[in-house]
Amino acid sequence: MANAYTDSNGVFKNLLGQTEAQALQVAEYGFPTARSIEILGGHVQLEAHGFGLQRLAVIHRHLFRMFYEWSGKVRTVPSSKRAELGGVTRFAEPDAIVKDWQALEPQTQGFAEARQFSFEDKCKALALIFIEANRIHPFPEGNGRSLQVFMQELALVQGVKLNYAKVSAREWNAASAVSGTHGRLFEGMHSASPEPIRRVFKAIGRDGALHCFVPSEPNTDKNVLRRRGD
Incomplete structure (x- = not known):
């Protein structure tokens, strides 16, 4: 269904002028990966302080500014996401x-x-933060990829490296889906199930206490935005 962000076919209105969902997805999933490496490699300076919505919005803007006029801007329409099996x-x-x-x-x-x-304790805390940030989902599109970068930055402050490649896309998406309000529209919705995403964070986290992240310093870790979420 069309809204302020999509055309009559449900394709996000974009700066590329793309009207086919698959073609837009191909373009939109490739470029942000390079942009994320720029952020985590310290090659760009984000105009953000602390770890709040401002930082997440600046990350989103950097990843998607060549695709969407509304990159980095909080959405103005309700949002939901279909998961597997309806x-x-x-x-x-x-x-x-x-x-x-x-x-x-x-x-x-x-x-x-x-x-x-x-x-x-660090992995548990990161999982709880992710659960709430993912539930909020502030942007029309690109929330998952922006939040992955945000979580990597935050984790590195405490010397934790997150390797998303250690979990399959299917497991990540399923754990993310049930971490918020979820269910079937005609059968009722359920409260969050946090345990799956807690297990995921424990699996993808690695203690790298000798290399703590400071926003202005470089980090060359490149394992981000690996085919997950939106």
Whole structure:
């Protein structure tokens, strides 16, 4: 169904002038990978401080600015995502996005500033942050890929490296889907099931305490945006 962001065929209106969903997807999934490496490699300076919605929006803008006029801007329409076997995940309502992220930011900052966290504690905290950030889903498209970069930056502050290649796309997407409000539209919705995404973060995390991330310093880790989410 068309809305402010899509045409009559449900294809996102884009700066490339593409009207075919598959062609747009091919273009849109390739370029942001290089852009993400620029961010994590320290080759660009993000105009953002801390780990709140502002940083996530700047990341989104850098990844998708050549595709969408609304890159980096909070969505103004409701959002949901179809999962496998007819399921659906619902995200935060537009008027709750900023407020919900303001409530989450103390949690991200608390993680960044924490001392004497065990590796297991770090993975648990990262999973909980991801669950809420993913539930909010502030943009019309590109939330998953932007959030992956955001989570890598945040994790590195505590010396944790996230390797998304250690989990299959199917497992990642399934765990992400049930981490928020999910279910079947005609059978009722369910509350979050956090355990699957907790297991994922434990699996993809590696303790790299000798290399902690500082936003202005380079990092050459390139395993980001690997065919997951939106």
